[in-house]
Amino acid sequence: MSPLSAPASCSPLVRGLATALAAGALATAVAVTPAVASDGGGGGTTPASGVTGGANGGDQWGGNDGRQEQGRYRGVVTADRLALRTSPSRGADVIRYARRGEVVSIYCKTPGPSVQGNPLWYLLTDGTWAWGAARYIDNIGPAPRWC
Template structure:
């Protein structure tokens, strides 16, 4: 494993630790619902007619394009599978890093949906701007 890969993983691990420290504060929504909910509620005062999604500005969104995508503990296909995502799933992306090349694409996204896991960017299309580097 190259020094750059090790540094990227170490940086991501530090970001994970920092994010975990602030995660409980995000459990209460602006509407006062302490249950954490699913992050979706419609604001009747929103004239834009948006989807009502409480989106963390530090996160990016993507859609899974593979029928089933293994999400892993590190940005390579040999690491432990944490869970699976399925075609059409909308995922929250924290950042991107270089890793094992998958079908010509060396980028991997760190996803924050319930568990922190890495997904090959080859099978996740961005919705909106490209994610920042880890």
């Protein structure tokens, strides 16, 4: 057994808590790490009209599944004013607000505290790394991958 693997005798609760702690640490690290890679855009938001597919079923990023080459996804904000936060929780600090109709870049999704029945949160990559409740972001194309 490797030093990083849990013994087979560990309860599901212990394994679940270990997984939750690791995910929380990763989420915190990602939330406070500045983005250094360019997403290929000119900065800012891509208009919704730029996300439509071509005649061959591909999209503007060269893939056939709605994803950008860097593995990011897109969504449109449905709330009048959506708080984007430092971690996937309503109690986390607000980084900025997104407005209804704004197209956002989604890196991945993770479970968190439920917002009006939806337990998913999206990690957004629009200039800063911030978390938004998936309840108020409609996917453009396929659902994002898991974090």
